[in-house]
Amino acid sequence: MAGEAVLPRRPTRLVRSNGSGVGRLATARLIATPIVVIGLLALLGRTLSINNVLTLEEVLGLAVFAMATNLLLGYGGLVSFGQAAFYGSGAYMIGLSWLHHWMSFWPAFVLTPVVGAVAALLMGLIALRTRRLYFALLTLAFSELFYQLVNVRYSFTKGATGIFAVSMIPASLAQPRTGYYFTLGVASAAILLLWKITVSPFGLVLRATRENRERAEAIGVNVFRHQLLAFVISGAFCSLAGALFAVYGQSTYPDLLNWTTSGQPLFMAVIGGMFVFLGPALGALLYQVGFQYITQHTHDWQLVLGGALLLVVLFRPDGLSGLVLSNPFASLRRRIRGADSGVTEAEATSILEQVPATVTPRSVDQREQMEVPPDG
């Protein structure tokens, strides 16, 4: 699918470096977009009703979950059915710290990404030894292992009962609007950081490994190490999203770790569009608003969810944002701008050559020894 997909949009660094008017415009837009979006969301926090603010708060947490998962899915081409393990770990970090009086909320919250990163490192070291389908199934099994562990250790985790307590978070955060602004702040910082990662040399090499693993290996990229790093970063952000869930839900229960929970961010990324950075966030909004609307009228949420997923992957694999970007206006705009705005396949692979910083010295040697670069 990756081959037929919309190519990733031109990375910022390259846009800025050409120094033309278009480049400056793009830079201005890149700075303005987050300010406008965050400002708008902050304004909504004051004007919307409490119920809608709470919905939006959950959307923000889910958006972090979906975008962290999409670092693997859209950028790395890795289908992980195990992200719920990290999501649940984050929520349980908050819940268990409260239950066992390990530490107060704030240090626990700061530690959640670390917990997720460590869990992801351990899981990734084993799971990334396998490829494609085996990887998807192995991450699924790992997720289920976490689920079972939490389920059977009743004295430690309260098992299937879960932990429900408003006092697991500071009283101020339990106020809907304060909680919303806290979540908005954390989610914005997390998403900006994720964006920075996706346009960094690391992010570009990760995309290259998705497009053509053999070719990336041939020019000296250590694919395993890049994928492992992506897995750890994704785990850390998924765990943070889980902590945001604890702030929103003031509870934590085993279903957060179940493998079907791992399906949710995949669903959001696919519906919203996994080849556009903000696509999964759009998916999270659609998912949550759709969930609230549909469950008001019918019990068949799963039916709608499954049906939508099936139709999108069969007929619109690049999701809703793919639909928007492929509209006639977009192609017209591209024509007006000329060849400058599109990235050809040759350019995309040549990006690899421009990032020697991430190439290990040993593999640079290997590249020099290779007289003729292998084709494809």
Place this chain on the structure above:
Amino acid sequence: MHGAVVDIVSTLSTAGYLFIVSAGLTLIFGAVRVINLAHGSFYMYGAFLLTTIVGLSSGTKFWLAVPVCALALAALGALVEVTVMRRLYEREHLTQLLATFGLLLIFGDLALHLWGTGARTVAPPVPFHGRFTLAGATVPAYDIVVIGVAALVGAGLWLLLTRSMFGWRIRAAVSDPETLACAGVNTKLLMTMVFALGAGLAGLAGAIVSPQSSVAPGIDQAIIVSAFIVTVIGGLGSILGSALGALLIGLAETLGTRYVPDWASTVIYVVLIVVLVARPSGLLGAPER
């Protein structure tokens, strides 16, 4: 000694139904290279359908109900193949996983409408209810039925794949579908039949296991995890591998329940991880491209 006999029967019985489910999953994967998450739905539908048929009349109809369930699920499998799966064969594994995940959700929701949210139980058929004594040990009589059916399925699949024209064509389709099509074989029909066979096996497993455990919503998601573990341990696409994987998981579950009951549900994941660290493509699997 008695403990050993009980353990062996328990291991074989668990391995038996896991093998029937996983054989269907791995057979489909071997032929069409699609991992079907909705395989668990076929299993659940088989189990629910059996409770319905047995509930309609007296318990003596059990033996009639089992093949009916298998055939009904084979028909449903064929329908799913023609309408959905056929569009997935040439697609990325992500598309395949997500589309079949969508199917799993749809079937799960429809099952709630058809059979409600409650758990159902079926009494074992008459000669196999209760327990009987084997080599001095007392074992559940119905376990023998599960073991027997699994052995029949194993032998039947072996005969089918190695001794029949249908089996030869499946194996030819696995290695080179285009050449097979050039030789005048209707490969589309062949794929539909393979998929129906796999779905039928899932339905059979669900029907045969229902007297042993309660049938309730959610068993579709639970069994698919077990079936994945078995097939991944054995190697995707290898029927013999899924038999080995089923035995290994059956043994791990039995011994886990006996010696570390608190951790029994986690032992199988440890087995999976150990096997995959040693052999990333499973015991008998070919490395993925």
